[in-house]
Amino acid sequence: MPLSVQRRVRGLVFITVFLDLVGFGLIIPLLPFYVESMGGTATTAGVLLALFSSAQLVATPLLGRLSDRVGRRPVILLSLLGNAVSMALFAYATHVHLLPVLFTSRLLAGATAGNLAACQAAVADVTDPESRAAGLGRVGAGIGLGMVLGPVIGSQLHAWWGEWAPPTAAAVLAAAAMLGVFFLFPETHPDHGPAKARGTPGRKKVRLAVALAQPGIAPMLALFFLTFVGMTNLQVSLGLLAQARFAWSEREVGRLFALMGLMTFVLQAFAIGWLTRKIRGFTLVLAGATLMGAGLACIAAASHPAMLVVAMVLVGTGMGMLQPVLASLASALAGPDLQGGVLGIAQSAGGLARVVGPVWSGFLYSAVAPGAPFVSGVVASVLSLLVAGALRHRFPEARPPPVPAKA
Numbered sequence: 001m002p003l004s005v006q007r008r009v010r011g012l013v014f015i016t017v018f019l020d021l022v023g024f025g026l027i028i029p030l031l032p033f034y035v036e037s038m039g040g041t042a043t044t045a046g047v048l049l050a051l052f053s054s055a056q057l058v059a060t061p062l063l064g065r066l067s068d069r070v071g072r073r074p075v076i077l078l079s080l081l082g083n084a085v086s087m088a089l090f091a092y093a094t095h096v097h098l099l100p101v102l103f104t105s106r107l108l109a110g111a112t113a114g115n116l117a118a119c120q121a122a123v124a125d126v127t128d129p130e131s132r133a134a135g136l137g138r139v140g141a142g143i144g145l146g147m148v149l150g151p152v153i154g155s156q157l158h159a160w161w162g163e164w165a166p167p168t169a170a171a172v173l174a175a176a177a178m179l180g181v182f183f184l185f186p187e188t189h190p191d192h193g194p195a196k197a198r199g200t201p202g203r204k205k206v207r208l209a210v211a212l213a214q215p216g217i218a219p220m221l222a223l224f225f226l227t228f229v230g231m232t233n234l235q236v237s238l239g240l241l242a243q244a245r246f247a248w249s250e251r252e253v254g255r256l257f258a259l260m261g262l263m264t265f266v267l268q269a270f271a272i273g274w275l276t277r278k279i280r281g282f283t284l285v286l287a288g289a290t291l292m293g294a295g296l297a298c299i300a301a302a303s304h305p306a307m308l309v310v311a312m313v314l315v316g317t318g319m320g321m322l323q324p325v326l327a328s329l330a331s332a333l334a335g336p337d338l339q340g341g342v343l344g345i346a347q348s349a350g351g352l353a354r355v356v357g358p359v360w361s362g363f364l365y366s367a368v369a370p371g372a373p374f375v376s377g378v379v380a381s382v383l384s385l386l387v388a389g390a391l392r393h394r395f396p397e398a399r400p401p402p403v404p405a406k407a
Contacts, residue, residue: 006126012185013119016076017142019177020115023087023170025150029257030158030166030250032239037163038099046236046362048106053354055110060351064117071189072122073181075115080178082112087171094163116143125188144265148258155254211342216333216395219387220326223285224349226384227322230292230377232357234260234315237365237373238299244370246305256312263316264323272324281329282392284321286385292318293381300374333395 027034035045067075086109093101120139157165212218238256242248275284295314298307327346334342364372 008184009122009126009186009188012180013123013139014142016080016177016181016185017116017119017139018146019173020080020083021143021146022150022153023083023146023173025147025257025261026154026157026166026170026173027087027090028235029151029239029254030154030163032236033243033250033253034094034102034163035099036240038093038097038102040099041362042237042240042365043359043362043367044099045240046358046360046365048103049232049235049358050355051103052106052110052113053351053358055107056113057348057351057355059111060113060117063112064121067118067121067189071187072118072125073185073187075118076122076181076185077178079112079115079118080174080181082108083115084171084174084178086112087167087174090167091164091171094167122185122188125190144261144268147261148265151254151257151261155249155251158250158254211334211345214334214342216391217330217342219391220330220333221346221349222387223326223384224330224346225353226380226387227289227292227319227326228350228353229357229360230296230380230384231319232354233296233361233373233377236358236361237370240365241299241302241370241374242305242308245302246308248305256308259309260312260316260319263313264320267317267320268324272321275321276325276328280392280396281325281332282388282395284325285329285388286392288318288321288325289381289384289388290318291315292322293378293385294318296374296377296381300371300378302371 031048032042032045035041035048040048063075063079086105089101089105089108093099093105116139123139153169154166157169212221234257239248239250239253242253242256279287291314295311295316295318298311298314302308302311330342330346360376361373364376
C-alpha cells in the first residue's frame with residue numbers, strides 16, 4: 001500500500017482513537033456520581049460497568065469477524081455511531097434522572113464498542129511486520145492521551161454547565177470522529193470475500209484448550225485477570241471514597257484519573273522500551289504488581305488527600321508497566337503460530353475481570369467499607385506477585401519482545 005495511504009490511515013486512527021477515548025474519559029470518573037444522583041448505590045455503579053463490559057465481551061469478537069467480512073471502515077463507523085447515540089441517551093438520562101435509561105445507554109455502548117479493535121486491525125492491514133509495532137504504538141498513544149485529557153475536560157464541563165455537559169460533549173466528539181472516518185478514512189482490508197472471512201492462512205483460530213496446553217499460558221491468563229480486577233476498583237469506588245472522606249467534587253476526582261493516565265502515558269511513551277531491553281520480563285511484572293498494590297493500599301488507608309495523589313502515581317506507573325509487558329510476554333510464550341489467538345484469549349480474560357470486578361467492588365463498598373474494594377485490589381496484586389514469581393522461576397530467561405517507545 002502506498003506510503004501516503006499508510007500515513008493517512010495511521011494519522012486518522014490516532015485522531016479517531018484519541019477522540020473516542022477523550023469521550024470515554026469524560027464520563028467514566030463521574031459515573032458513580034451520576035448513579036448516586038439517580039438514587040443508585042456503589043453496587044448499582046458496579047453492575048452498570050459490568051453490563052457495559054459484558055456487552056463488550058460478547059460483541060467485540062463478533063465485530064472483529066464482521067470487520068473481516070465487510071471491511072474495517074463500516075465497523076468503525078458503526079461503532080462510532082453507537083457511541084454517539086449511547087452518549088446522547090446518557091445525556092438524556094441525566095435530564096430525566098432515570099437509571100433504566102442510563103443502563104440502556106451503557107448496554108448500547110458496550111454492544112458497539114468495536115472501534116478500537118477495528119482501528120488496530122486497520123493499522124495492521126497497511127503496515128509491514130517491521131513497522132507494525134510502531135503503528136500500533138500510535139494507537140496506544142492516542143488511548144493514553146485521550147485518557148489524560150478526558151477526565152480533566154469532563155470534570156470542568158460538569159462544574160461549569162452541569163451533569164448533562166460531559167456526555168453531550170462525548171456524543172459530539174464521537175459524531176465528529178464518525179464524520180472524519182466517513183469522508184477521509186479509506187478501506188484497508190485487502191479482501192472482503194466470504195472465503196477470506198472464513199479463514200485464510202495466518203488467521204488461525206485458537207481454542208482455549210489448545211492455548212492452556214502451552215507452557216506458562218494459563219498463569220499468564222490469570223495475571224491478565226488479576227490485573228484488571230484490581231483496576232476496576234478505581235472506576236467504581238475511587239470517586240465515592242474521595243467524596244466520603246475528603247468531600248472532593250467531580251473536578252478533583254477527574255484530576256486524579258488524569259494524573260493516573262498521565263503517568264501511564266509517560267511511562268509507555270518514554271520508558272517502557274528501555275525497560276524491556278534492560279530487565280527480564282517477569283521482573284517487570286513483579287515491579288508493576290508491587291507498585292499497583294502499593295497504590296491501592298494507599299487508597300484504602302488514605303487519611304489525607306496527598307495519599308490519593310501518591311496512590312494514583314503508583315497505580316498509573318504500575319499499570320503503564322504491566323499492560324504492554326503482559327501482552328508481550330504472552331506473545332513470546334505462545335510462539336508465532338499461536339500468538340494472535342492467545343492474545344485474543346488474554347484480552348477476553350481481562351474482559352471477564354471487567355465484568356466481575358465492578359460488581360464485586362460495588363458490593364464491597366456498599367456492604368463492608370469504602371476502603372474494602374481497594375483492600376481486595378491489594379489481595380489481587382499479591383496473588384499477581386505469587387504467579388509472576390512462579391513464572392520467573394520457571395522461565396528465568398523469558399523476555400518480552402522490545403516494546404516500541406509509544407506502545
